[in-house]
Amino acid sequence: MARGTRESPPTSIQATVIEEMRGRIISGAVEPGTLLSELALAEEYGVSRTPVREALKQLQTEGLVEIRPRVGTFVTIPSRREITELFEMKELLEGAAARLLAQRGRVPEVDLLEANLRESDEAVARDDRERYAELVHDFHDLLVRGADNHKLEAHYRTLMNQLAYPRLVMTSLNRPGRPFESDREHHRVLELVLAKDGDSAERVMREHVRESRRALLAGLPVIGDGPGSR
Amino acid sequence: MARGTRESPPTSIQATVIEEMRGRIISGAVEPGTLLSELALAEEYGVSRTPVREALKQLQTEGLVEIRPRVGTFVTIPSRREITELFEMKELLEGAAARLLAQRGRVPEVDLLEANLRESDEAVARDDRERYAELVHDFHDLLVRGADNHKLEAHYRTLMNQLAYPRLVMTSLNRPGRPFESDREHHRVLELVLAKDGDSAERVMREHVRESRRALLAGLPVIGDGPGSR
DNA sequence: TTACGATCTCTTGCATGCCAGAGCCGTAGC
DNA sequence: GCTACGGCTCTGGCATGCAAGAGATCGTAA
Numbered sequence: 111m112a113r114g115t116r117e118s119p120p121t122s123i124q125a126t127v128i129e130e131m132r133g134r135i136i137s138g139a140v141e142p143g144t145l146l147s148e149l150a151l152a153e154e155y156g157v158s159r160t161p162v163r164e165a166l167k168q169l170q171t172e173g174l175v176e177i178r179p180r181v182g183t184f185v186t187i188p189s190r191r192e193i194t195e196l197f198e199m200k201e202l203l204e205g206a207a208a209r210l211l212a213q214r215g216r217v218p219e220v221d222l223l224e225a226n227l228r229e230s231d232e233a234v235a236r237d238d239r240e241r242y243a244e245l246v247h248d249f250h251d252l253l254v255r256g257a258d259n260h261k262l263e264a265h266y267r268t269l270m271n272q273l274a275y276p277r278l279v280m281t282s283l284n285r286p287g288r289p290f291e292s293d294r295e296h297h298r299v300l301e302l303v304l305a306k307d308g309d310s311a312e313r314v315m316r317e318h319v320r321e322s323r324r325a326l327l328a329g330l331p332v333i334g335d336g337p338g339s340r
Numbered sequence: 341m342a343r344g345t346r347e348s349p350p351t352s353i354q355a356t357v358i359e360e361m362r363g364r365i366i367s368g369a370v371e372p373g374t375l376l377s378e379l380a381l382a383e384e385y386g387v388s389r390t391p392v393r394e395a396l397k398q399l400q401t402e403g404l405v406e407i408r409p410r411v412g413t414f415v416t417i418p419s420r421r422e423i424t425e426l427f428e429m430k431e432l433l434e435g436a437a438a439r440l441l442a443q444r445g446r447v448p449e450v451d452l453l454e455a456n457l458r459e460s461d462e463a464v465a466r467d468d469r470e471r472y473a474e475l476v477h478d479f480h481d482l483l484v485r486g487a488d489n490h491k492l493e494a495h496y497r498t499l500m501n502q503l504a505y506p507r508l509v510m511t512s513l514n515r516p517g518r519p520f521e522s523d524r525e526h527h528r529v530l531e532l533v534l535a536k537d538g539d540s541a542e543r544v545m546r547e548h549v550r551e552s553r554r555a556l557l558a559g560l561p562v563i564g565d566g567p568g569s570r
Numbered sequence: 571t572t573a574c575g576a577t578c579t580c581t582t583g584c585a586t587g588c589c590a591g592a593g594c595c596g597t598a599g600c
Numbered sequence: 601g602c603t604a605c606g607g608c609t610c611t612g613g614c615a616t617g618c619a620a621g622a623g624a625t626c627g628t629a630a
Contacts, residue, residue, distance in 0.1 A: 122409065122613070148582070158615040163582080164397055171401045179352065180582050180621045195491040198440075202492075206432045261425040262432075265495050352583070378612065388585040393612080410591045410612055 124161035127151070128168055135174045135185055136274045142187040146175060173272045188272065196273045201319040203266045204250060207257035208299055208315035212308040219256030223300050226252060227293070234293045242289050243279045249296055253315075282326035292322060354391035357381070358398055365404045365415055366504045372417040376405060403502045418502065426503045431549040433496045434480060437487035438529055438545035442538040449486030453530050456482060457523070464523045472519050473509045479526055483545075512556035522552060 131151075134140045151162045166183050169175045177183045188196070211219065226249050233242040254266050283289050295318040302311035361381075364370045381392045396413050399405045407413045418426070441449065456479050463472040484496050513519050525548040532541035 124613085145581090147580085149580090159582090160614055160616090164394065164613095167394055167397060168401055171398055177582080178622095181623080182581055192491070195489045198436075198489055199491050199495070202432065202436045206428075210428075259425045259428055261422070261429050261499065265429070265499075269491065269495075354583085375611095377610085379610090389612090390584055390586090394583095407612080408592095410610095411593080412611055 122161070123155075123157050124165045124168075127155060127157070127162055127165035130155075131165060131169060132172070132174060132271065135169070136271050136276065138274060138277050140185055142185045144185045146183045146185065148183070172268050186272070193273070196269055197319070197323045199269050200266075200273070201316050201323075203262060203269070204253060204319055205312040205316040207254045207259075207262065207266075208303060209308040209312035210257035210259060210262075211253060212303045212306050212311040214256070214258060215306060216304075217256060217258070219252050220300075220303065223249065223252050223256070223303075227296055227300060230293050230296065234289045237289075239280065239283050239289060242293075243276075243283055246279055246283070246292065246296075247276060253299075278326055281329045282322055285325050285329050288325045292318075292325075295321065352391070353385075353387050354395045354398075357385060357387070357392055357395035360385075361395060361399060362402070362404060362501065365399070366501050366506065368504060368507045370415055372415045374415045376413045376415065378413070402498055416502070423503070426499055427549070427553045429499050430496075430503070431546050431553075433492060433499070434483060434549055435542040435546040437484045437489075437492065437496075438533060439538040439542035440487035440489060440492075441483060442533045442536050442541040444486070444488060445536060446534075447486060447488070449482050450530075450533065453479065453482050453486070453533075457526055457530060460523050460526065464519045467519075469510065469513050469519060472523075473506075473513055476509055476513070476522065476526075477506065483529075508556055511559045512552055515555050515559050518555045522548075522555075525551065 131146070140146070146166065148159045148162050148166065151166075152159045155162065166175055166177065170177050170183075174186055175183050176186050211217070226245055230242060230245045230249070233239075233245055254263050257263070283292070295314070299311055299315050299318060302314055361376070370376070376396065378389045378392050378396065381396075382389045385392065396405055396407060400407050400413075404416055405413050406416050441447070456475055460472060460475045460479070463469075463475055484493050487493070513522070525544070529541055529545050529548060532544055
């Protein structure tokens with residue numbers, strides 16, 4: 111599954127290729143639909159096709175590329191349906207994370223979340239959307255980590271990679287008033303977590319995800335449906 | 341992701357190996373901890389190491405095997421912690437599936453679920469635990485499919501494969517009275533789905549999963565903690 | 571001008587060979 | 601008897617070469 115961090119010592123070639131390519135895809139450095147030739151990548155990285163091939167195969171299972179046998183490997187173009195599904199999963203998993211975190215009580219992640227919100231308030235106050243986007247990312251990341259369920263975390267990361275989320279956050283934050291609302295919603299969630307009210311924390315977190323999705327899709331150009339909407 | 345079914349025409353060698361090995365692992369035909377040598381498997385299937393290697397790599401991302409570089413590939417031994425996490429995810433995803441299904445209204449899967457419960461009642465009545473175990477599996481499968489969210493379904497399948505669930509179901513059903521309770525809980529869930537009460541369907545489904553987990557762990561021998569509990 | 575077809579090129583799938591790291595086992599020294 | 605060391609064997613990591621399928625392209629014929 112998506113291991114965004116960790117493991118620097120046993121840097122096998124394919125692990126390097128995986129991280130590199132994953133970074134390019136989720137950052138948008140390579141456009142969806144782009145052909146990723148094994149040979150071209152191998153030459154670019156100065157390695158043989160084998161590790162590249164294995165890296166692409168893993169990225170396929172992560173849903174980031176699509177390997178069409180004997181044709182080519184392409185950066186996945188998410189269909190509208192898939193995006194909807196991904197947001198459903200985001201809502202689901204983050205909601206669950208909020209619940210689990212609330213059940214755990216005061217753990218280090220909660221302190222970090224409080225610090226995050228303090229800085230978020232400042233960023234919103236001075237309308238620093240760039241910085242606030244980072245803080246939003248950190249907030250959600252901390253929440254999921256705080257749930258202390260590695261499976262949940264791994265699957266969450268995989269799904270968010272498919273959304274290429276970092277690119278999208280800015281879109282939603284550019285809507286007037288959205289940063290302020292977002293920040294307030296974060297506060298409500300954390301309050302409920304501190305109150306150890308798992309049920310409510312989950313519910314409010316879900317609402318927050320739905321709101322952010324709405325804000326995002328409203329500011330997004332229409333995306334052509336990919337071929338794979340069944 | 342785990343594609344349990346589909347895709348017979350483009351049967352590449354590695355796809356064959358993946359399905360075969362996955363089947364062996366989740367059915368318990370190979371013990372957890374077993375060494376899976378690339379060379380041995382290649383000879384067994386009469387192919388070269390390459391497709392075997394790629395198959396094992398995919399099974400690793402599915403969490404079914406663990407590749408220790410330069411050492412060997414082993415069937416994953418889930419730690420107690422991982423099992424707990426997997427059940428948390430099961431509760432989460434099946435609960436969400438129940439909610440989503442309830443929102444969809446009367447779809448074909450609902451009819452199939454009703455048929456499933458009719459047969460389940462009979463199986464329980466005549467104490468046919470073998471058959472009832474199958475029906476339980478179908479029930480949960482239908483529920484998740486009925487949620488009509490491919491991402492949810494794919495991740496659910498992956499997680500359940502890690503649990504090697506089919507092997508476990510019988511354990512819980514051997515507890516006196518458990519089949520009857522289980523069947524009744526299924527009925528309650530479906531009733532709420534039919535009433536389109538998503539909130540309650542999710543809540544009851546979660547309770548059901550927790551109950552089945554309890555029944556299962558109670559009848560299970562203590563498993564030694566794997567090394568990989570971080 | 572258009573439609574069809576052969577060919578040609580690019581793609582991945584698979585086989586094979588070599589290499590380095592890890593672990594094991596036997597042996598030698600204490 | 602115990603410990604430490606050295607080689608041996610097994611493991612996967614990687615490089616490379618060939619084959620087959622898919623798609624584009626260009627020429628030819630209607």
